[in-house]
Amino acid sequence: MLRKEIRDALKRFVESMVVLAVIPFMYIGDKLVIKVGLDYASLIDTGFFLTLVIFSIYAGATIFQPERKDRAFEYLFSLPLTRRKIILAKILPRFGLLLILGLAATIVVGRSLLADAGITILVLFFSSLFLSIGVFSTAINIFGVILMYLIFFQGGRTFVYLLSRLGGSFAGHFGPLVSQLVSAAVLLVPFGMAFWLTFKKMDARPLKLQMRTYYFITLPVLFVIVSLITLSFRSSQAWLLSR
């Protein structure tokens, strides 16, 4: 199972690397024709960042693609594998490749992209992963990930503001990091729970008939988070502008 998933994750990885492959052509194109004066180092930097973003979304969103495309859920569930084993075999290779790509970017670019944007990359990966079970098309999944990211981003700003009101060490140097972590946790923990509870009970019935638990958890959570962000939007924006 793990070997098959590693092969599948590698396929997604190679597909995502197309962005990096394009960089030399962009540079050459600029030198020959466009002449904007693109800097090769910054192109590489942007390329690696984009590759990380694309792979994190793509790897998560396509976690059940072989089963969907090949209608192989029935076969998968007939195998003597526990749900935990299945999900670990699917997540670990993808997560591992994400880390390898992050480390490769750190070596090539010379600074840690994962340290700069690690939380964002994790939010994108897990958002697309957790959405993949409840959303039936990769395109809609990607749209959902963008929405989740916007909620995470604005949630982070809201939590910075709320933490600043608490005062003390939260408002200091670690304020933005803590607020990002809180925002990610508030968003991803309920989605992760919904994902796991749905997958644990899943069988070969049509997927649409098995999403009650998933929507029962995620929709109210989304409603509460979006409401909180909306209610505190003005005051948090005013606070941020005043700094």
Add this chain to the structure above:
Amino acid sequence: MIEIRGVSFSYGKTGVFRDFSLSIPEGQVCLVTGINGVGKSTLLRLMAGVLRPDKGKIRYDPKLGADPRRKIGFVSDALSLYESLTIAEAIGFHKSVYGLSSFDDSLIQHTKIGCRQKVRELSIGQRTIFHLNLILSLEPAVLLVDEIIHSIDAYLRKVFLEQIVQLLSKRRLTVVMVNVNFHDIEHLIERVILLKSGEIAVDENIEDLKSKVKKIVARNRPDSLNVLSQIDYSEHSEFFVYPFDNRLRGTIEGDIFDLNLTEIVSAFIGGEYA
């Protein structure tokens, strides 16, 4: 042994089974039949563990171990497999999941399936044979086969059935088949279960069933007997009756005929559609 106790199952709002119970002892060869949509394939999927009951329990012989799926061979009508894998990859995957050290490919050797061919490139018949070969390689204790073996040609069906007979002679293999082509497996079947509206309408040993279902050719309907279905001709009619009581033989007008399994199942199913 498979023990189904008080199982309820539905697809959304469409109920299939309600408080359904059935017990299949070790080593028995059963045929599950009934009209389309009655829940035969669903029953097989529940036994295979790919569907989970909304209520109730399905218990397996403790000899099958903690995860009975390791010893259950299931071929569904959907022939679900990873289609993007090649035959060699699919065999490798299957071996690694079941922890098999070797793979007996004797069934696919009878076909023109190549190792580098992708599963999606196989015809339905080839796919069925490939799937059957995968599950037979497990040396299953329980074999669940949906009506898909209709799709394989006569020669390969014969090869497959020979393998089943070999397995049955070697050990106590429990087999549950759905609506398979009856004439070539009639000698294997010990028990017939007919489903009707999600319940068991008939559950008989094959010999008992054959003695209880008869065809009566007569001008008038035999009022003293329960007629499952009838076929009318200009001069006479054929009445398929169940249960037939041998003591009534002398009192019935018309000729009484024995039926084979295909005719028996057709009589029941014909009655459902009438």
